[in-house]
Amino acid sequence: GAGVSQSPRYKVAKRGQDVALRCDPISGHVSLFWYQQALGQGPEFLTYFQNEAQLDKSGLPSDRFFAERPEGSVSTLKIQRTQQEDSAVYLCASSETGYSYNSPLHFGNGTRLTVT
Amino acid sequence: AQKVTQAQTEISVVEKEDVTLDCVYETRDTTYYLFWYKQPPSGELVFLIRRNSFDEQNEISGRYSWNFQKSTSSFNFTITASQVVDSAVYFCALSPLSNTGNQFYFGTGTSLTVIP
Numbered sequence: 282g283a284g285v286s287q288s289p290r291y292k293v294a295k296r297g298q299d300v301a302l303r304c305d306p307i308s309g310h311v312s313l314f315w316y317q318q319a320l321g322q323g324p325e326f327l328t329y330f331q332n333e334a335q336l337d338k339s340g341l342p343s344d345r346f347f348a349e350r351p352e353g354s355v356s357t358l359k360i361q362r363t364q365q366e367d368s369a370v371y372l373c374a375s376s377e378t379g380y381s382y383n384s385p386l387h388f389g390n391g392t393r394l395t396v397t
Numbered sequence: 398a399q400k401v402t403q404a405q406t407e408i409s410v411v412e413k414e415d416v417t418l419d420c421v422y423e424t425r426d427t428t429y430y431l432f433w434y435k436q437p438p439s440g441e442l443v444f445l446i447r448r449n450s451f452d453e454q455n456e457i458s459g460r461y462s463w464n465f466q467k468s469t470s471s472f473n474f475t476i477t478a479s480q481v482v483d484s485a486v487y488f489c490a491l492s493p494l495s496n497t498g499n500q501f502y503f504g505t506g507t508s509l510t511v512i513p
Binding site: 284314321322323324325326329337340370372374382383385386387388389390391393 | 401429430432434439440441442443444447449488490492493494496500501503504505506
């Protein structure tokens with residue numbers, strides 16, 4: 282079926298604005314991840330869902346970052362009161378199983394957030 | 398520590414040359430998986446290969462080959478007879494069992510440019 286879909290593709294926000302980034306994973310995939318990728322860097326883990334349960338949010342950089350996956354499919358990453366250091370590409374990934382250390386992640390194209 | 402190092406930031410080769418991308422990892426785990434991903438300009442990370450820590454057999458897939466050596470904690474990736482379509486950023490990633498599979502550790506990536 283279709284791959285991981287993220288929207289919007291690009292987002293420009295003024296400092297202090299709230300933003301919401303959407304991820305539609307591959308249908309039936311149990312695990313969903315959010316990663317942050319700064320320019321010239323590798324992706325860094327933000328948070329992980331198994332179905333609707335957020336099992337790990339240790340990578341969220343501050344309490345301004347919030348993620349949810351209420352029905353175990355679509356997920357939203359929300360950033361409140363955006364700061365310039367939040368500028369990055371936000372990648373969503375999903376995997377088929379609930380225990381994913383050996384499962385490849387399937388990534389979306391990402392949302393490039395620019396905070397001015 | 399759990400860490401992946403890709404020392405080569407940028408590599409340029411002329412089409413049809415062979416090129417090897419280096420990956421060195423650190424982990425306290427004895428059970429882990431290693432992955433390679435390709436990130437073309439479109440932004441989506443594409444899964445290339447995974448290898449578990451107990452399988453040191455080298456693998457070849459078309460023009461791609463991988464050399465896994467536990468003795469040197471390396472998982473290098475070679476492209477034979479490179480093509481312009483191989484131009485992308487390549488990431489090596491580590492997924493250790495002890496993390497319960499919720500986090501992949503990515504290197505900083507190697508940007509490969511194949512010149513026609």
